[in-house]
Amino acid sequence: MAVYRHIHIDYWQDGFVLDLTPEEKYFYIYLMTNSKTSQCGIYELPKRIIETETGYNRETVDKLLDRFVEYKKIKYCKETGEIFLINWLKHNRISSPKVRKCIYKELKKIKSIDMVNLFLDECYKYGYTLDESEIKINMGMDRVSIPIPQVKNNFEHGYGEKEKQKEKEKQKEKQKEKEKYKEKEVSHSVGRFKKLYEENIGLINGVVAEWLIEISQTIDYNLFKKAIEIATDRGKCNKGYVSGIIKQWLDNNIRTYDDLKAYEIGVKNRRDESGEYKKFEYANTNERENEKYTRKPTDEEIEELRKSYENMRRNREKL
Structure with missing residues (x-):
């Protein structure tokens, strides 16, 4: 040691x-x-x-x-x-x-x-x-x-039926683990990524094709599918938004759907202990920069706009 x-x-x-x-x-x-x-x-x-x-x-x-x-x-x-x-x-x-x-x-x-x-x-x-x-x-x-x-x-012969049954059960579990491992390998097939992209976002050009190849080698299929689902739910199913979601995951060392679930469990535990809650914003940089133009105006801003409109109306009447 x-x-x-x-x-x-x-x-x-x-x-x-x-x-x-x-x-x-x-x-x-x-x-x-x-x-x-x-x-x-x-x-x-x-x-x-x-x-x-x-x-x-x-x-x-x-x-x-x-x-x-x-x-x-x-x-x-x-x-x-x-x-x-x-x-x-x-x-x-x-x-x-x-x-x-x-x-x-x-x-x-x-x-x-x-x-x-x-x-x-x-x-x-x-x-x-x-x-x-x-x-x-x-x-x-x-x-x-x-x-x-x-x-x-x-196991050698002569251990009894109970031991043999245990061995059979272990063999079945081992086979399931092997099949699960094979599924993980298949989940990184770029063909599945391309099909999911075409069905939910649109046609694939050269740039998108290269991006999908890189993504398929970086994250698993189920995590990519989750990113598509989030973008669809927000009505922003485009490459830029999906890429932004995946970048946030990678920044947090999340590369598989299991990693995401483990991260969410950790967030929940910390929220329960401290009362704080952290979640992904799932917004592109440009969207966050433009929030001041898309947010709901304050009461003061509405009143100022109303006064401006009244002044414009009076000036028109004078003319």
Whole structure:
């Protein structure tokens, strides 16, 4: 286990972190730097240790753990007390032979097979291929061998019908996860983006085509669809307005529809705690600059306009 954990200086400017409360920012750093963290991003962290090291009581610890699960930043196993930092592999490469050796050793100690499966899914997602022969997870009676990238739990014969049924259920869940991952890959197909644009906005020229290709590689289809829906509801379904919505999302590090939902949950939690509420304005820069010309006039402005009109009428009568 490494003695140091590296935190990028952009942590404080990250769109997700900017919207966290001070308490949440502190807790998120704690999850990434506490003494139990591991090279694979999965580690056992008893709540009593969290209480001792952070100074929070049990109620606050439970609340913060649940909140980061809702934000989709961690997975937490209540049975084993293990935590998995979902974005760990995104920022910590495992290409080094020494790092891989350390990870193989750590995987043998993980108690939750679900956590192991989640880790292997993340490896598959980022294109890491681990050595099958090195991954032997010691789970007591449920001793399994898990290859990469097809993750399987190969039980030996003679464990009974109950264990076999559990294995079948796990295989079904694993298949669903694979199908879900494939759907995410398909969701970035530029063809679907073009079709949605043509059906709701209009014909596609060269400039729009290039923009759609770039957008399809940046956000997922469901988030693009949401931007179209927002623009349609406001009667401003044009490329400029849709592009403005997407820019605001990207500025807040929102690239998928799940990211947007997690952001909205965070906003709601902060609103409930502080009474403040922050939401996207979904307006182009030009629209915000022209608000003074489109807003409703004040009573004083109406009275001034009325007096001006009366003076004009009297002058006409004199003529």
